Amino acid sequence: MARRLPQGAAYQAVQREILARIRDKTWPPGALIPGEIDLAAEFGCARATISRAMRELAEAGVLERKRRAGTRVAANPVRRAMLDIPMVRQQVTDTGRAYGHDLLFRAVEPPPEAIRARLGLRPGTAALHARSLHRADGRPFQVEDRWINLDAVPEAVSVDLAAISANEWLVREVPLSTAETMLSAAAATEVEAALLGCPPGAPLLEIERTTWLGDLPITTVRLLHPPGFRVVGRV
């Protein structure tokens, strides 16, 4: 039975109608829903409108689309959050603040066992280790403690990390295909507190990130942010 959709962006009206039918169990969890062509005919709109509405609902985990098998209401929608992780300079300047960074430490040395394993290095292999403080309007924004796999990116050893941060050099020069990110809360050590301008023990948002190019580990980094810092994700 054809149903008149309310005015407004047509694909949003389609989404509202699909969601209403899921909410009232016309289409219960796991149910196969009609195809795009049938829905376009029922709602009296273009197939592209149905397609856009369904694509967004699939990205949000409300619907599950399978080639040939059609579209189902998700049985147990796993919810998601997509975090953007831009270059640190961009994070700072996007909020209208002046960016600066200091190289605190640089060495080529064998990493501790946990880092060695993450970078897939043989025991005794040296890697590039750099620690930087990133600033926004002169104030501490982030401590970056990074290891770079010199087997994968040998040219990193000759980069002037006081002039360009390891973060920025990697983003500009080294494409990455895969990343694992871990977020947690950590209490500031004495050194971290001094660097970030907060009391020792203050809660810091910690981001640990390992990145690969294909199956080759490139770099692993631990980022620390002062109290009040937030990472925002959207779906």
Next chain:
Amino acid sequence: MARRLPQGAAYQAVQREILARIRDKTWPPGALIPGEIDLAAEFGCARATISRAMRELAEAGVLERKRRAGTRVAANPVRRAMLDIPMVRQQVTDTGRAYGHDLLFRAVEPPPEAIRARLGLRPGTAALHARSLHRADGRPFQVEDRWINLDAVPEAVSVDLAAISANEWLVREVPLSTAETMLSAAAATEVEAALLGCPPGAPLLEIERTTWLGDLPITTVRLLHPPGFRVVGRV
């Protein structure tokens, strides 16, 4: 010039070759790369293999694909992390632990201003407020402090939140299309420390999440996790 790709999963070999050409600036940032049909001919593999390789690299932010305009090397790849946010019961049982929860507090009351704005409620409108402690093997796993928009989900008021947590009821009964998630670190208050079994001031990973059904705000929640808890994201 045809180029023989190494053995192994064909799409991974294609990815490695694409990444090698980006690394050595054969295809510099911003450059248009050949189309799928041309690459399939050059590499002597199926177009579907090229398509899969390029889709993954686009999802990782290495390539930018535009309909009609072709595929380019990303000029300034914004890196991403996709976090899965499953039902809390599933987070606990997926790690082989027994799940339990206690309802600590439940009321229908006007929310504070920040919550009211997030839920798009008129001043003075009451919402459902519930606080629960989720446990893993009897130990504190998460404090959930949640507000539910009763204009959007009036049936929430009659749910027995001691029997089923607000998190689980919402995941099972209310489809969500959009979410905003904020992650930060917070110092445990006296009450939070007592609930989570940690010292006051200990660093807690805090997740604030607001979810919509279409453009209708459904719920906003603040989740607190004891020290040592990690959220993992992958791309």
